Amino acid sequence: MTTRRNLFKGVLAGAAIAPLPLLAGTQANPPAVTGTPCPAPAAPRWRAGIEGQRRADLGDGRYLNPIVAGDRPDPTVLKDGDDYYMTFSSFRDVPGIVVWHSTDLVNWTPLGPALRQPLGDVWAMDLCRHGDRYYIYLPANPGDRGWRIFVIWTDDIRGGRWSDPVDLGIDGCIDPGHVVGEDGRRYLFVNGIRKVRLTDDGLATDGELEPAYAPWRYPQEWITENFAPEGPKLFWREGWLYLVTAVGGTAGPVTGHMVIAARSRSVHGPWEHCPHNPLVRTRTIDEPWWSRGHATLVQGPRDDWWMVYHGYEHGYRTLGRQVLLEPVEWTADGWFRAGGGDLSQPLRKPQPASTPQDGEALSDDFSRDRLGTQWCLFQPDAGGLARIRRADGTLSLVGAGSSPADSAPLLCTVGDRSYEIEVTVDVPAGGEGGLLLFYNHKAFVGLGFTPEAVKNFQYAEEHPWARVPRPPGAGPVRVRLGNDAHVLTWRYSFDGGRSWQLHPTRMEVSGIHHNVFGGFLSLRPGLYSCGRAPVRFADFRYRAI
16 A cells, blocks of 8 residues: 555656647648538637636737637526626536626636536526526426426525525426516516516416417528527516527537527517527538527626627537627617627627636646536436545545446536646556546547556447556556547556657547537546546646647
8 A cells, every 4th residue: 555655646746747748740620510511710819828728818908709618508697786697508517507707708717516416417597686696597307207497596696505406397398588577577488488477586486387489480491400499588678678599409500500589568578570680690611600599698897788609619519519709789779789790800808908817727636626616527326426535635536337338427628629638547456447538428538547457448438459458566647638639649657757658549539529429518528437446536737739
């Protein structure tokens, strides 16, 4: 035991003085989608933040989308005085529903998770304030009777504990949107587009679900995934109630997803279609952002208006749906248009005088708890968080399952096209663990380590013929993953980072995304542990290229 502990410290010491090298070669253009050939857009010039991560704020009064890189789908934004809060779909992540904060709509910081227990899939939600209380209305599928709407609440959005989920009994529905009607009553709109009245405390329904709005129909010959009216978001302005909706399907063809709007003098209608529909839509596969939709309109810090929505990056569906910000122009007749134009170009910031942020470091020495703000478990059981233990600068992960295919890996979201990751892995007798790029249990790649061998996982299965024996008596291993525009290179070191062994197999992962595997997820770095004994991880390093 003493020998192993000293070896582990030696690996950490060696890794601490070995900087991450640049990836060999240059970034390739992202691949085009199947169909009509098209060139990838020229690489935009984002500002490099901490660890080289791309940052939206260019530091000169302009920004370049995305405002939050990586998989942050279905954004919902709340303006609360001079502050903005945002959260996203969290799917099967635990902890989930991470709340982010900003004062300028461009620089965002994660505050912490609002949901700490498994609730099955958790999709597009609505973050709102009513009186002195904050609410998140969320659809979830715990598995017992399918999709339905829950609500959680807190009196302190900056650090208070959120309530346990309250089941509203709205079965078979997703994508809630909260609004107070002209009658002073609270209502929840859902996909369809339907509505139901809530009680005054917002914690129960007070009536039946009923049709609310027949959405604007695009021409039948347009290439979309399906009609799918969803994501209703509502707000009042100058006596009009505006309803912003997504239609066309959130993935599938890149031209499918879109944003439409309607307005009424009453929460009960009648509704008038916006003459500028669709307000946002990807029209060709040459554009830098695909499948754009699911928008929230919000008033900016200078009393102008902005639209926050998501989209897939051209050639990088693996990164998931990222958060885009576009200015809104109000017309004399009380309607609005999207005013961003070419989103491959910088735009004026909502608050030009605000100070750019360098972002949050992904490198982690495991000295503090970053569950929720960085790390999450994927689809754990009810006691899953108890499997994680931190001590002496290491993270121990108690095994689950028999391989990555049935484990609950510890994942983090990244937003860069190319990057390098290093981590030290200490596998005791009877254990197995390693470093993955993980989409779901049907789609992952990576290296796993046992005391005897290095395992090679390609596309959700191990290839036994590709196993590499570990040196006899070898202790902890330092693993390095290089992702160069979807091409993966693996190296590992058994001597504290002084010498590195190139793994003989490279992998190409551009096809691991929703249009192939479903689930609306992204490809994320992850640590896994299975077997009888906990695996220890240390000195997780990240650097964007």
